[in-house]
Amino acid sequence: MIVKIKTRVKPTEDKEKVVKAVRNIFRDAEIQIEEDNILTGKTKSLKKLKEMIRRQAILDAARMILEKGISENSTRFVLNKQAAYCGVVNFDRDVHGGIDVKVIAEEGEDIRAIVKDIAPRTKDGKIVKEEEILEEDNFPLQ
Incomplete structure (x- = not known):
């Protein structure tokens, strides 16, 4: 799996704070800030994101957002930049101001x-x- 991260550093934002927001969720991401103030990052780990989703008890909401974002071999979602800076996962609708995240399944995944x-x-x-859900819905496992 490859995780691609992208966000614009607005003129009113501090670049280091935007980097911190991304690192709060994607600790080991390789981050670059390009000339046009676009921050891009890449990682193979979602460990911190998974921990935060569980700690905040937002599994159902997270699953709904992730499933909604599925297209072919990837899923895309946006995280609120200010919440991420504070160490909180908050899914955002603001695709222009948030942290755009794309999780791509590699071959065989x-x-x-x-x-x-x-x-x-x-x-x-x-x-x-999953097996427990199927059994409860009267779909006995073979």
Whole structure:
């Protein structure tokens, strides 16, 4: 899996604070700021994002956003830059001001499996396995 990160550093924003916002969620991302104040980054780890989603108890919302963003072998979503600076995951609709994140499944990987790993299904606030959901819906496993 490859994670691509992109955001514009606005004239009113401090470049170092924008870098900190990205690093708060993607700790080991390789980050560059281009001449036109576009910050780009790349990583192969979603560990911190997964931890934050669980700690904030937003698995269902995260899964919905990630599933909605699926296209072919990737999923795309936007994170609120100010929330990220504060160490909080907040999915954003502002595609122009937020942190654009694209998670790309590499050869042999399944984007839906990656999404399930990031934000698994829950019942009553607890993570459940896919098999348990199928059994509850009267789809006995063979």
